[in-house]
Amino acid sequence: MASLKLPITTDQLVLTAFERADLEALGSYLCMRDAQRYIDGLARDRQDVEAVLRQMCEQINLRRPGDTLTLAMRRKDNLELVGHTCLRWSDATAGQSELRFILHPRQAGRGYAHEAISAMLDLAFDHYNIHRVFVRCDGRNHHSAKLLEQLGLRLEAHYREHALFQGEWDEELHFAILDREWRPSSKIRHFPPRVRVA
Amino acid sequence: MALVPDYPIKTARLRLRPFTRGDVDAVYDYRRRDDVALYLFDVALSRDECALAVRQRISQVALAREGDKIILAVEHKDDKNLIGEVSLIWRSQEARQVELGWIFHPDWQGQGFASEAGEVLLNLAFEAGDMHRATARCGTNNVTSWRLMERLGMRREAHFREHKLFKGKWDEEYVYAILRREWRLSRQQEQSVPINRA
Numbered sequence: 001m002a003s004l005k006l007p008i009t010t011d012q013l014v015l016t017a018f019e020r021a022d023l024e025a026l027g028s029y030l031c032m033r034d035a036q037r038y039i040d041g042l043a044r045d046r047q048d049v050e051a052v053l054r055q056m057c058e059q060i061n062l063r064r065p066g067d068t069l070t071l072a073m074r075r076k077d078n079l080e081l082v083g084h085t086c087l088r089w090s091d092a093t094a095g096q097s098e099l100r101f102i103l104h105p106r107q108a109g110r111g112y113a114h115e116a117i118s119a120m121l122d123l124a125f126d127h128y129n130i131h132r133v134f135v136r137c138d139g140r141n142h143h144s145a146k147l148l149e150q151l152g153l154r155l156e157a158h159y160r161e162h163a164l165f166q167g168e169w170d171e172e173l174h175f176a177i178l179d180r181e182w183r184p185s186s187k188i189r190h191f192p193p194r195v196r197v198a
Numbered sequence: 199m200a201l202v203p204d205y206p207i208k209t210a211r212l213r214l215r216p217f218t219r220g221d222v223d224a225v226y227d228y229r230r231r232d233d234v235a236l237y238l239f240d241v242a243l244s245r246d247e248c249a250l251a252v253r254q255r256i257s258q259v260a261l262a263r264e265g266d267k268i269i270l271a272v273e274h275k276d277d278k279n280l281i282g283e284v285s286l287i288w289r290s291q292e293a294r295q296v297e298l299g300w301i302f303h304p305d306w307q308g309q310g311f312a313s314e315a316g317e318v319l320l321n322l323a324f325e326a327g328d329m330h331r332a333t334a335r336c337g338t339n340n341v342t343s344w345r346l347m348e349r350l351g352m353r354r355e356a357h358f359r360e361h362k363l364f365k366g367k368w369d370e371e372y373v374y375a376i377l378r379r380e381w382r383l384s385r386q387q388e389q390s391v392p393i394n395r396a
Contacts, residue, residue: 157356163293
């Protein structure tokens with residue numbers, strides 16, 4: 001795949017590669033129990049966070065299937081780390097990719113996740129020519145589910161008690177979006193909503 | 199918990215039993231057909247391939263560890279005609295998950311035989327097998343199969359669109375599931391005697 005130009009800027013954020021200096025800020029949200037659900041690698045202490053960070057510092061492009069791209073989400077004004085987002089190239093022949101995101105709970109409610117996911121979908125479809133992006137989230141995570149729906153992702157699956165997670169039955173949602181749904185072709189005409197005539 | 203059923207398993211009209219070497223022709227009679235292969239991962243099979251498949255199935259009669267399969271021949275009680283096959287795959291030992299499957303000869307469809315065999319699978323899974331959740335999946339175009347899932351009381355948990363390639367085309371798939379408590383409840387309700395109100 002073509003080289004990726006970083007950083008990516010959105011209204012409020014810059015998406016950049018991780019750096020060694022992010023250790024403290026990363027640990028402050030990565031060690032939270034709820035944070036560990038769909039993020040690679042359990043992190044309990046400083047050593048764990050160091051290991052995760054070392055890995056993520058290397059994840060700066062998608063070259064072959066199985067690769068992950070991880071970008072730090074930083075506030076544009078003060079470059080504070082507020083979360084991160086990953087794109088994993090899961091299947092090359094069918095052009096499939098999984099998107100993950102995590103936000104420090106303190107930073108919720110400001111539209112950061114919305115901006116970051118939106119930028120990642122642009123990247124997946126325009127830069128990496130992915131056909132379908134899917135996102136998993138916990139069934140009880142209403143904020144994430146609502147956010148993904150607002151972004152136009154479809155709820156494709158709602159698995160109930162399909163696995164055990166930390167000793168409890170897991171409930172999992174799968175959201176997905178196809179390239180043509182994210183970026184409809186100019187050939188498709190969008191008709192205005194029909195006005196009901198009594 | 200391992201699952202080692204006693205064979206044959208009898209229902210009102212059917213016998214479910216392990217495959218034997220004498221079943222090759224009967225299996226070839228439906229697996230050779232394009233209208234059967236259409237919905238399967240395999241293409242239509244040759245007689246030699248059927249012989250190999252039958253040989254593999256002979257020993258697939260119990261679940262001892264995760265990944266094991268039970269594949270049974272379904273025959274008509276009266277005339278011993280082999281009308282299809284059903285399967286039970288142990289997907290997760292920890293979370294007690296099992297996947298159901300079936301292939302029936304088109305000449306024998308539409309008489310409720312698949313439902314009768316499907317009930318046996320659920321009974322095996324949830325009673326002797328002590329499973330927590332049973333799933334089944336099929337292409338969205340395989341209407342007879344997902345209608346059977348619905349008749350068995352399964353819920354549609356997933357509708358995946360273009361999530362992979364299937365025989366060179368975009369795949370669209372349904373996943374259905376039922377939990378043990380849902381299965382127990384629905385079967386109790388069927389058996390309970392209606393209360394006469396004065």
